[in-house]
Amino acid sequence: MSSHDISEENLPEQRGAAQGAVRLADEKNPFADPGLPPHEHRRQDVDERAAKRSERVVALLFTVSMLATIAFIAAYVTIPVDKAIYVFPLGHISALNFALGLTLGTALFTIGAGAVHWARTLMSDVELVDERHPIEASPETRAKVHADFQQGAKDSQLGRRKLIRTTMFGALALVPLSGVVLLRDLGTLPGTKLRHTLWSKGKLLVNMNTNQPLRPSDIAVGSLTFAKPEGLEEKSEEFQDEIAKAALMIVRLQPEDIKDKRELEWSHEGIVAYSKICTHVGCPISLYEQQTHHVLCPCHQSTFDLSDGARVIFGPAGHPLPQLRIGVNDEGYLEALGDFEEPVGPAFWERG
Numbered sequence: 001m002s003s004h005d006i007s008e009e010n011l012p013e014q015r016g017a018a019q020g021a022v023r024l025a026d027e028k029n030p031f032a033d034p035g036l037p038p039h040e041h042r043r044q045d046v047d048e049r050a051a052k053r054s055e056r057v058v059a060l061l062f063t064v065s066m067l068a069t070i071a072f073i074a075a076y077v078t079i080p081v082d083k084a085i086y087v088f089p090l091g092h093i094s095a096l097n098f099a100l101g102l103t104l105g106t107a108l109f110t111i112g113a114g115a116v117h118w119a120r121t122l123m124s125d126v127e128l129v130d131e132r133h134p135i136e137a138s139p140e141t142r143a144k145v146h147a148d149f150q151q152g153a154k155d156s157q158l159g160r161r162k163l164i165r166t167t168m169f170g171a172l173a174l175v176p177l178s179g180v181v182l183l184r185d186l187g188t189l190p191g192t193k194l195r196h197t198l199w200s201k202g203k204l205l206v207n208m209n210t211n212q213p214l215r216p217s218d219i220a221v222g223s224l225t226f227a228k229p230e231g232l233e234e235k236s237e238e239f240q241d242e243i244a245k246a247a248l249m250i251v252r253l254q255p256e257d258i259k260d261k262r263e264l265e266w267s268h269e270g271i272v273a274y275s276k277i278c279t280h281v282g283c284p285i286s287l288y289e290q291q292t293h294h295v296l297c298p299c300h301q302s303t304f305d306l307s308d309g310a311r312v313i314f315g316p317a318g319h320p321l322p323q324l325r326i327g328v329n330d331e332g333y334l335e336a337l338g339d340f341e342e343p344v345g346p347a348f349w350e351r352g
């Protein structure tokens, strides 16, 4: 080892000056400052071949991280969710979970290990002593921070070690992809599915409780009946998705009590059909007051006037309940005369 192989700032004589004077114990300060132990140079500081070896190790770790991230994505796409494997000592576990955990853990660990190895072997290892000082930053301090930052950037050798820089950026750029591919679990985009329901011209109104098509005579004045579209069976796979949009609330009013002209036109002999889904945040409405014709949502007390176009008279709901236009078919059953003319439920996707 020759002195010109060692970077200037690491030479012992200069470091002593940089550390400041060691204080001896006295009456005011009974504890002597022991100072720093003699500095030992690392192999990489004095041997360029050792530094190169360290550089390759760091690059290898970052490369392993990149491969692990790619393996994570491949495992996510190719391994079936229900496949189980035996792993000692864990026993039988999900192959997908095991592969995702292993690859993501490796990707993150090797980035950390690479950074630590880089800092320990190649970045400057100068020990610095800084006296305590007031918290406020003076212009001199800010200038010093700026200078230190620049020195740190220089010491890290980011500009010089291109292999490390490239692989580190590659590893850091790939790791977030693990999170991005998981977005696939949110499912496909809804498209216009939320704007339409199962109701269409000629669909019979079926009583939710008895499963029988409704006739006008089944709806008594003052009663509240819940209905679903014919053909929507409770056991079917799509039942929950569809009933959440198509559920109806049917009430018979005296035609002369109906104040809204369109409501009267869309009704049959005073029977009106409204969406049961609250326009606030989508709770099912179930409380009907026959004297006032008000329906109340139990979630946040939005109240709608069914005799006046289901107008909101109280609460946080943003707009009236959508009405379904109904009539009676040749056999005397209540039927829809089309779909709702506006999206049902909460107001955030309406009128878009």
Ligand code: FES
Pocket: 278, 279, 280, 281, 282, 283, 297, 298, 299, 300, 301, 302, 315, 316, 317
């Ligand atoms: S969901 Fe009906 S008032 Fe909030």
